[in-house]
Amino acid sequence: MKKDVIILAIETSCDDTSVAVVRNGAEVLSNIVWNQNMTHEKFGGIVPELGARRHLKVINYVIEEAIKSSGIELKDLDAVAVNNQKGLIRSLVVGVAAAKTISFSLNIPLISVHHIEGHIYSNILSHPELKFPHLCLTVSGGHNLLVLVNTHFSYEIIGNTLDDACGEVFDKVARFLNLGFPGGPIIDKLSKEGDSKKFKFSRPMLDQDNFNFSFSGLKTEITRFYEKNKNNSDLKIVDVAASFQQAVVDTLIGKTIKAAKKFNLTQISVVGGVSANSKLREDFKNYENKFGFKVFFPEMGYTTDNAAMIGAVAYYKFLNQSFEDLNLDVFPNRPL
Amino acid sequence: MKMKEELKYLVIDTSLENITNLNLFIGNKSTNIIYDESRAHLKNLILGIKEILERSNLKISDLNFISINEGPGSWTGLRIGYATLKVFAYINKLPLITYNNFEIILHKNKILNGLMLIKSSNVNYYFSLVNEGEVAQKGIIPEAELLLKFPNLEKFYLEEDLKLIEEVILQKFKNGNFANIFDVEPDYITEGLIISKFEK
Numbered sequence: 223m224k225k226d227v228i229i230l231a232i233e234t235s236c237d238d239t240s241v242a243v244v245r246n247g248a249e250v251l252s253n254i255v256w257n258q259n260m261t262h263e264k265f266g267g268i269v270p271e272l273g274a275r276r277h278l279k280v281i282n283y284v285i286e287e288a289i290k291s292s293g294i295e296l297k298d299l300d301a302v303a304v305n306n307q308k309g310l311i312r313s314l315v316v317g318v319a320a321a322k323t324i325s326f327s328l329n330i331p332l333i334s335v336h337h338i339e340g341h342i343y344s345n346i347l348s349h350p351e352l353k354f355p356h357l358c359l360t361v362s363g364g365h366n367l368l369v370l371v372n373t374h375f376s377y378e379i380i381g382n383t384l385d386d387a388c389g390e391v392f393d394k395v396a397r398f399l400n401l402g403f404p405g406g407p408i409i410d411k412l413s414k415e416g417d418s419k420k421f422k423f424s425r426p427m428l429d430q431d432n433f434n435f436s437f438s439g440l441k442t443e444i445t446r447f448y449e450k451n452k453n454n455s456d457l458k459i460v461d462v463a464a465s466f467q468q469a470v471v472d473t474l475i476g477k478t479i480k481a482a483k484k485f486n487l488t489q490i491s492v493v494g495g496v497s498a499n500s501k502l503r504e505d506f507k508n509y510e511n512k513f514g515f516k517v518f519f520p521e522m523g524y525t526t527d528n529a530a531m532i533g534a535v536a537y538y539k540f541l542n543q544s545f546e547d548l549n550l551d552v553f554p555n556r557p558l
Numbered sequence: 559m560k561m562k563e564e565l566k567y568l569v570i571d572t573s574l575e576n577i578t579n580l581n582l583f584i585g586n587k588s589t590n591i592i593y594d595e596s597r598a599h600l601k602n603l604i605l606g607i608k609e610i611l612e613r614s615n616l617k618i619s620d621l622n623f624i625s626i627n628e629g630p631g632s633w634t635g636l637r638i639g640y641a642t643l644k645v646f647a648y649i650n651k652l653p654l655i656t657y658n659n660f661e662i663i664l665h666k667n668k669i670l671n672g673l674m675l676i677k678s679s680n681v682n683y684y685f686s687l688v689n690e691g692e693v694a695q696k697g698i699i700p701e702a703e704l705l706l707k708f709p710n711l712e713k714f715y716l717e718e719d720l721k722l723i724e725e726v727i728l729q730k731f732k733n734g735n736f737a738n739i740f741d742v743e744p745d746y747i748t749e750g751l752i753i754s755k756f757e758k
Contacts, residue, residue: 315634320642327649549605
């Protein structure tokens with residue numbers, strides 16, 4: 223059997239078109255991401271049909287760039303992998319159609335990956351020292367989950383959001399405050415100049431005996447607070463941003479530590495777009511010594527949607543010979 | 559014995575939501591595979607391409623070019639067809655030729671002045687207005703508004719005719735009219751939604 227396994231991975235679930243070439247699930251030879259922020263920012267949120275059109279428009283550019291910058295040739299590919307589970311259906315179909323076409327054309331196996339599974343592996347990709355079992359907090363615009371990761375492909379969801387994911391709330395609050403899109407990075411940056419203790423907003427569901435989340439109430443609290451106080455000349459947006467951000471960070475960390483204690487896990491993996499948040503990283507690290515766990519964050523390029531993480535999962539599926547037929551379809555809402 | 563000069567090409571049509579239509583031409587003879595299944599383009603298209611080639615004992619490398627219906631039609635159907643064929647063209651280094659449903663109507667009817675119509679949904683039509691032989695306007699119009707908006711124009715509808723499609727495609731091949739496989743997109747027709755009842 224060939225020693226090196228080189229996989230072309232494709233990810234088009236939302237508003238990033240990404241293609242990567244990954245060797246042995248660990249060495250990222252290329253990871254190209256074409257982001258659509260400019261398409262959607264004037265709407266303050268993602269418009270699915272526009273997003274889907276962008277994926278189709280750029281797909282060959284991204285594939286070509288991924289191959290060219292990887293240093294390998296098409297004939298060197300051992301398999302092609304794609305996220306076909308979880309995402310916006312109109313966007314997913316572009317990546318899946320591309321992957322099936324590549325599989326058929328090059329006569330190489332086709333591997334399907336779940337989007338959230340990809341995020342879970344973004345940390346396994348970044349940190350070989352991260353072992354099984356571990357606890358994974360997946361936080362992004364579309365997902366807010368606590369997952370027990372027992373071993374390869376063995377996951378148990380112990381907590382989920384009952385309404386908005388925290389990343390979505392960052393976007394909505396930023397839109398409401400006219401700060402721009404996407405909200406997360408903008409609020410992160412502004413918060414550095416603000417006082418996170420100035421306003422004590424709720425830490426939703428932190429006192430409840432479960433691992434679920436709910437952020438739409440916090441979102442309403444912020445908007446009502448701002449409406450009430452916006453004409454107050456002392457009010458600084460940076461303080462509102464920082465205090466809001468702190469409320470989210472405290473909630474995420476609080477719930478996660480509680481789960482780690484309950485399930486006796488000392489390794490915590492935080493993944494997804496919101497894992498790029500600097501306050502979340504800083505505060506989590508500060509808790510490490512206090513509570514005796516180790517927290518892992520992906521390298522910055524792997525926090526948001528990317529194909530390299532799909533390639534990482536796919537390697538282990540390749541070893542398992544978990545391949546798909548050419549009648550592969552999309553399952554946009556399939557649970558992990 | 560097959561003549562080496564015979565052109566071999568695939569013609570794919572995913573512009574209808576529930577029909578995946580594949581034709582393989584070897585010279586002027588064609589074989590056909592149709593899937594009549596709602597929302598199944600993604601599931602069926604590549605399998606259909608594999609099957610239609612196998613039935614004629616052809617390899618991908620035997621093809622001279624591939625061709626796809628640009629629409630207008632179902633956005634999702636077109637998207638899946640285009641994603642498949644754009645990548646197919648890139649990976650297999652094949653030229654891609656696109657043809658438009660309005661082109662087919664024009665090719666058959668040689669219209670000077672008239673209105674070309676393609677059903678888009680139960681209530682809407684894609685339309686293309688031809689004025690002195692030139693396309694003047696394109697858009698989407700509810701059927702109920704058709705007579706109100708364009709009362710005196712002769713109307714031309716799309717008819718399924720593989721021969722017309724073959725002629726249009728071969729003409730483009732002869733002229734070297736190939737698509738840019740990086741940038742090419744379907745004909746979404748988003749301009750000109752006319753709903754005169756509700757126009758303010």
